[in-house]
Amino acid sequence: MTITFKNSKAIDKEQLESLYNDVQWTAYTKDLDILQQALIQSLEVISAWDGERLVGLIRIIGDGLTIIYIQDILVLNVYQNQGIASQLMQRTLEKYDSVRQKVLLTEEASNVRHFYEKNGFQSCDKGSLVAFAKIN
Template identity: 40%
Template sequence: MNAVTIAACTETDLPSATEVETLYASVGWSAYTRDLDALMSGLRGSLRVVVARVDRSLVGLARVIGDGATICYLQDVLVSPDARRLGVGGRLVREAFAPFSAVRQHVLITDEEREQKAFYESLGFAQLGDGVPGRAFVRFAN
């Protein structure tokens, strides 16, 4: 595999809807691509979108939402299966949060896969209840 480049997007150089749909499908996130217009609107409304590319092909994406002053929420981190285990995910997360180092809360919600827990812990995140006080609540729409 050629070198992976990581870059923050501006509003005018976000990945195309086709690229986004292909990447999300490659990791099985079909709930997002059922309404591709909404997903693209979400990307445009994000505080920061960071992409990983090999040559010109999109192989990863991370985005942060929030107010950028008191809370930043890591909404998505995706790495295509053929680009995994190359450090792409960690690079995406670090670059996504780079402008927000002074923000008090960096938050994310993820599923219960063991690999994900280890991945996020390697980036300095701690799960609530693992010596971290607090509660997390979430409500998903159908």
């Protein structure tokens, strides 16, 4: 298996639906047109491919100068624990190294916490920061 990475926002709706549904992010796939438009309007999308199959992606929003927000990072279940998400994250962090604020919001789970901490993120519950969110 050889994974290739692409910087492109143009991803087929069916490929997006398959990826997001596989990781049970079905709130995104209720309206695939909106999901596809969200990718297009993102600052950047880096995707991971096994041949012609979309196996993962990271979606970044923000101004790219003072703040980036990692909105989505997901990998097909059968491709997880192979370093793909870490490679997506590292590509992002390298490109936006000079950006002061790198932010994300995610669910609480030990494996999720471990992933982000090993990639240099600090939980707001362990530092001097506080995080707020209003989710509809």
